[in-house]
Amino acid sequence: MRRAKRHDRSTLTDEDLSALDAHWRAANYLSAGQIYLMGNPLLKQPLEPAHIKPRLLGHWGTSPGLNLVHTHLNRIIRQRDISALCVWGPGHGGPAVLANSWLEGSYSETYPDVSRDEAGMERLFRQFSFPGGVPSHVAPETPGSIHEGGELGYALSHAYGAALDNPELLVTCVIGDGEAETGPLAASWHSNKFLDPVHDGAVLPVLHLNGYKIANPTVLARLPETELDELLRGYGHEPLHVTGDDPHQVHRAMAAAGHRTRQLRPDPAGRPHRRRGRTPALARDRPAYTQGLDRPHRGRRTARRRHLARAPGAARRSA
Amino acid sequence: MPLAGVRDNPTHLTQLEEWLRSYRPEELFDEHGRPRPEVLACVPEGDRRLGATPHANGGLLLRELPMAPLERFAVPVDKPGATLHEPTRVLSDLLESVMADTADRRDFRLVGPDETASNRLQAVFDASGKAWQAGTLESDEHLDRHGRVMEILSEHTCQGWLEGYLLTGRHGLFSCYEAFVHIVDSMVNQHIKWLRTSRALPWRAPVASLNYLLTSHVWRQDHNGFSHQDPGFVDHVLNKSPEVVRVYLPPDANTLLSVADHALRSRDHVNVIVAGKQPCFDWLSLDEARLHCARGAGAWEWAGTETAGREPDVVLACAGDVPTQEVLAAAGLLRRHLPDLAVRVVNVVDLARLMPHEEHPHGMADPEYDALFTTDKPVIFAYHGYPWLIHRLAYRRTGHAHLHVRGYKEMGTTTTPFDMVVRNDLDRYRLVMDVIDRTPGLGVRAVGVRQAMADARTRHHAWIREHGTDMPEIADWSWDG
Numbered sequence: 133m134r135r136a137k138r139h140d141r142s143t144l145t146d147e148d149l150s151a152l153d154a155h156w157r158a159a160n161y162l163s164a165g166q167i168y169l170m171g172n173p174l175l176k177q178p179l180e181p182a183h184i185k186p187r188l189l190g191h192w193g194t195s196p197g198l199n200l201v202h203t204h205l206n207r208i209i210r211q212r213d214i215s216a217l218c219v220w221g222p223g224h225g226g227p228a229v230l231a232n233s234w235l236e237g238s239y240s241e242t243y244p245d246v247s248r249d250e251a252g253m254e255r256l257f258r259q260f261s262f263p264g265g266v267p268s269h270v271a272p273e274t275p276g277s278i279h280e281g282g283e284l285g286y287a288l289s290h291a292y293g294a295a296l297d298n299p300e301l302l303v304t305c306v307i308g309d310g311e312a313e314t315g316p317l318a319a320s321w322h323s324n325k326f327l328d329p330v331h332d333g334a335v336l337p338v339l340h341l342n343g344y345k346i347a348n349p350t351v352l353a354r355l356p357e358t359e360l361d362e363l364l365r366g367y368g369h370e371p372l373h374v375t376g377d378d379p380h381q382v383h384r385a386m387a388a389a390g391h392r393t394r395q396l397r398p399d400p401a402g403r404p405h406r407r408r409g410r411t412p413a414l415a416r417d418r419p420a421y422t423q424g425l426d427r428p429h430r431g432r433r434t435a436r437r438r439h440l441a442r443a444p445g446a447a448r449r450s451a
Numbered sequence: 452m453p454l455a456g457v458r459d460n461p462t463h464l465t466q467l468e469e470w471l472r473s474y475r476p477e478e479l480f481d482e483h484g485r486p487r488p489e490v491l492a493c494v495p496e497g498d499r500r501l502g503a504t505p506h507a508n509g510g511l512l513l514r515e516l517p518m519a520p521l522e523r524f525a526v527p528v529d530k531p532g533a534t535l536h537e538p539t540r541v542l543s544d545l546l547e548s549v550m551a552d553t554a555d556r557r558d559f560r561l562v563g564p565d566e567t568a569s570n571r572l573q574a575v576f577d578a579s580g581k582a583w584q585a586g587t588l589e590s591d592e593h594l595d596r597h598g599r600v601m602e603i604l605s606e607h608t609c610q611g612w613l614e615g616y617l618l619t620g621r622h623g624l625f626s627c628y629e630a631f632v633h634i635v636d637s638m639v640n641q642h643i644k645w646l647r648t649s650r651a652l653p654w655r656a657p658v659a660s661l662n663y664l665l666t667s668h669v670w671r672q673d674h675n676g677f678s679h680q681d682p683g684f685v686d687h688v689l690n691k692s693p694e695v696v697r698v699y700l701p702p703d704a705n706t707l708l709s710v711a712d713h714a715l716r717s718r719d720h721v722n723v724i725v726a727g728k729q730p731c732f733d734w735l736s737l738d739e740a741r742l743h744c745a746r747g748a749g750a751w752e753w754a755g756t757e758t759a760g761r762e763p764d765v766v767l768a769c770a771g772d773v774p775t776q777e778v779l780a781a782a783g784l785l786r787r788h789l790p791d792l793a794v795r796v797v798n799v800v801d802l803a804r805l806m807p808h809e810e811h812p813h814g815m816a817d818p819e820y821d822a823l824f825t826t827d828k829p830v831i832f833a834y835h836g837y838p839w840l841i842h843r844l845a846y847r848r849t850g851h852a853h854l855h856v857r858g859y860k861e862m863g864t865t866t867t868p869f870d871m872v873v874r875n876d877l878d879r880y881r882l883v884m885d886v887i888d889r890t891p892g893l894g895v896r897a898v899g900v901r902q903a904m905a906d907a908r909t910r911h912h913a914w915i916r917e918h919g920t921d922m923p924e925i926a927d928w929s930w931d932g
């Protein structure tokens with residue numbers, strides 16, 4: 133897997149890998165903390181019932197995937213020095229988006245009482261889905277958000293709307309595989325036939341193929357991979373897959389997939405070279421799939437417990 | 452949620468602790484809880500951070516739209532009802548100018564399912580074509596790789612595009628068939644919630660309003676029939692946060708201009724404008740239209756027969772272009788047949804004016820409402836949509852017991868334009884009968900007039916079945932006040 137001899141940007145150094153994984157673990161820790169904890173945020177003491185929220189609200193399942201995307205988007209933004217916006221389709225992954233905002237400092241800048249320290253972390257945890265606190269979903273209160281993702285279906289059309297007339301903007305759009313079954317989302321794949329390569333920004337759809345909705349498998353996750361790929365190619369996308377259970381391998385695959393989206397770099401100087409839209413099938417935007425990382429939270433109890441032993445997002449880490 | 456009942460279940464508590472500790476928080480956060488440098492190594496700086504991008508707080512990037520003076524587009528009106536214009540066609544000159552004046556800044560878009568031209572807005576194509584990157588044929592018209600008019604036959608996608616565009620700090624308008632805008636009922640709910648919540652967040656800068664132009668409306672879908680007739684979007688929207696929602700029913704071209712100008716300049720609202728695309732009498736000059744729209748509702752003294760300083764015997768109220776025409780025709784009939792009756796004609800442009808002052812920022816205070824509609828005289832209200840809405844909005848008013856509303860009651864079909872209003876009891880003859888029936892003491896005196904009105908409806912019924920068009924007295928009617 134490792135191709136150390138070629139130092140292109142698709143391969144990660146050990147240092148990169150360790151930093152990406154640290155960011156991801158931190159975001160996962162903060163996401164779980166928001167759902168469960170109202171005290172002892174750094175686990176300085178043994179966990180006690182008094183540290184646990186009386187009502188456990190929020191969706192864990194989609195959070196590690198959102199955190200993975202956020203972590204790698206951070207890297208891409210830095211590396212390419214671009215402006216980016218992200219539309220988080222599974223808005224029920226609110227804890228993940230809040231966690232990332234707190235980590236990067238934008239949360240404390242917006243809400244100074246939720247400082248980037250132990251006291252602020254405790255507030256961040258306590259306020260989530262708590263009376264007088266913040267909603268369970270990505271919401272207007274969430275810095276960096278234009279999309280609530282409460283009522284599913286509108287992520288991709290929102291993303292395209294944001295990209296219009298913003299030639300320097302990369303808009304990433306995470307789409308739940310459940311959300312992808314909605315009529316509005318299904319129709320919005322065609323938005324790429326309207327995106328002007330000269331005046332509009334780029335949209336990177338990320339299909340979050342975690343396999344499940346609430347009580348059912350998702351249609352797209354149960355298609356043979358070739359059939360899914362044909363569908364996405366039909367929509368004008370070149371699909372890239374990121375799959376796996378081992379975090380390091382997933383980080384490498386994410387970085388490689390991210391590298392293959394580099395044509396999407398919004399580049400005003402390069403405008404004339406972007407020839408998107410000559411034909412009805414566009415081959416520029418590249419959905420990446422994240423799969424498998426948080427799958428076991430759905431389904432039968434045994435699967436859930438087994439997964440817990442491996443602590444989502446921190447599983448079998450070797451570095 | 453992987454673990455439930457953690458407080459009461461020691462096994463789950465242990466599992467949760469193991470899980471959380473498996474992230475090794477002590478490696479990620481220092482003893483003060485601050486993220487360690489390695490954790491933040493991939494994080495971008497300043498505005499590049501995803502939680503700090505100004506694009507997600509679009510009001511910060513918002514610029515005023517260049518709005519040309521309305522005098523450039525207004526239709527001249529020396530006397531009410533002497534000329535006809537298609538209101539949306541007049542509006543399209545305004546939109547064309549906004550489109551042209553934003554050609555370089557590119558922060559205005561017009562979206563719609565497939566109806567820009569059919570809604571008579573085609574003048575905008577002089578300033579911008581329709582965005583299109585797929586294949587083209589020689590015969591295509593107005594398709595443009597750089598166009599800012601966007602048409603896709605998915606109201607959901609139109610709505611989503613526009614929301615994304617507005618929330619990132621730009622401007623736009625959604626033009627839609629009135630009946631089919633219901634497809635986005637649920638989406639607009641969510642957008643209204645978003646705006647309501649945002650308004651309470653000091654750090655969120657106001658964004659441009661989401662403006663709907665609903666045309667090809669219920670009364671002029673006589674050719675497409677029942678499936679295309681539904682004025683209920685307004686009912687839906689008026690249930691929502693009053694600080695966000697606004698509904699306007701401009702009765703003619705100049706009032707449409709004034710309302711659209713206001714909507715395009717406004718912030719953090721959802722403005723629903725219902726307007727006609729068919730030729731419609733010009734009632735108000737631009738100056739009068741501006742004053743009337745600023746009032747939101749007012750008496751049209753020139754149309755009534757009341758004498759200054761005296762209470763009217765009856766109020767004929769209207770909201771919407773077709774009801775306005777029927778009310779004026781009814782007022783003309785009353786003037787001719789019952790010249791002693793003091794009739795006040797009231798037109799309502801801004802529907803929320805009817806709501807209680809405490810419930811909507813545009814709501815009229817009771818003294819103002821009572822003065823306009825009276826507290827004890829019959830009010831025959833011809834409304835564009837479902838009549839129950841007017842009752843809902845005005846139920847707390849002192850004179851509510853005297854309010855009688857006519858409107859669309861699902862008596863739709865493919866028929867003539869006038870038959871649409873007859874079938875729904877919104878026609879001029881019915882309105883005159885309503886006045887006679889509800890004005891105390893008038894019934895006995897006006898029995899002949901009432902009979903003539905009923906006969907006219909009967910003649911109408913026979914005529915359209917024979918000729919397939921409206922009677923000449925209807926088709927050629929004009930205001931002779």
Ligand SMILES: Cc1ncc(C[n+]2csc(CCOP(=O)(O)OP(=O)(O)O)c2C)c(N)n1
Nearest residue numbers: 194222282283284308309310311344345346
């Ligand atoms: C329009 C709509 N229908 C139903 C729901 C209820 N709901 C909330 S989350 C969810 C499952 C979503 O699955 P997916 O999009 O795959 O998200 P993920 O698996 O990442 O959590 C459903 C059905 C909703 N939020 N919106």
Ligand SMILES: [Mg+2]
Nearest residue numbers: 309310342344
């Ligand atoms: Mg899913």
